[in-house]
Amino acid sequence: MKPSKREQIAQAAMQLFIQHGYRETSMDQIATEADVSKHTIYNHFHSKEGLFIELVEQFIDEQFxxxxxxxxxxxxxxxxxxxxxxxxxxxxxxxxxxxxxxxxxxxxxxxxxxxxxxxxxxxxxxxxxxxxxxxxxxxxxxxxxxxxxxxxxxxxxxxxxxxxxxxxxxxxxxxxxxxxxxxxxxxxxxxxxxxxxx
CATH class of the missing domain: 1.10.357 (Tetracycline Repressor; domain 2)
Structure with a gap:
């Protein structure tokens, strides 16, 4: 089953955050990696900070x-x-x-x-x-x-x-x-x- 746009963004962003860190990862990089527009990212997560916080909280909740x-x-x-x-x-x-x-x-x-x-x-x-x-x-x-x-x-x-x-x-x-x-x-x-x- 094809992942949703939100899942695409989350997977791409988490990979980039882990590879490069929060500050060195840009929304442009995330958009490119997820194959979506920046506008699509903002529609789902509002900001890079909000995206990062949600992904880390989700990872902790699911994995630990x-x-x-x-x-x-x-x-x-x-x-x-x-x-x-x-x-x-x-x-x-x-x-x-x-x-x-x-x-x-x-x-x-x-x-x-x-x-x-x-x-x-x-x-x-x-x-x-x-x-x-x-x-x-x-x-x-x-x-x-x-x-x-x-x-x-x-x-x-x-x-x-x-x-x-x-x-x-x-x-x-x-x-x-x-x-x-x-x-x-x-x-x-x-x-x-x-x-x-x-």
Missing amino acids: QPEFQSELSDEPAIGLRRLAEAFLLKMNNPEYGAFLRLLIAESGHFPHLAQLFIRQVIGEESHSLKQYFESHPDWQIRDPELTAYIFLSSMSSFILFQEVMQGKSILSIEQDRLIDQLVDLVLSNSAVQVLSPP
Whole structure:
């Protein structure tokens, strides 16, 4: 099915924003890439700023939905490993890396977009993980909220420094090593015995 004019514009604009950044992308470039007139773009989005904001908000809303509710099992070591693997699999993607570079570059001009990303990616996931910890009081995790934040922030930093900022050649850490250490750190501060994966 042929995409609508609006979809054509959105696809072309997002590609150009990711390649060149917000400021270096012109409406003329978008019109050429989308094979529409500038007038058509303004009919749909009103301004370049409005187009950018809508595309980033849509990308965050569609691509960064909470993942973990169904990933957590009653066995904490297994559940936490599944959670970490699912998170890193989703984040360790060239499309996400390119998007994060764009979002970081433009965060000074569009702070609410950066805050939306943090709220949806870290905030909601952290809340879900906190609830998971709290649903198992027998684990005696001392600070469920902070533990969830540290767990997710560590994985986010791993992707940011290793992939987005091209740091893998300088400080390379294997994903499995990171996951094992995070699970050990979380469970060593609880009443749960840490079990090695089979």
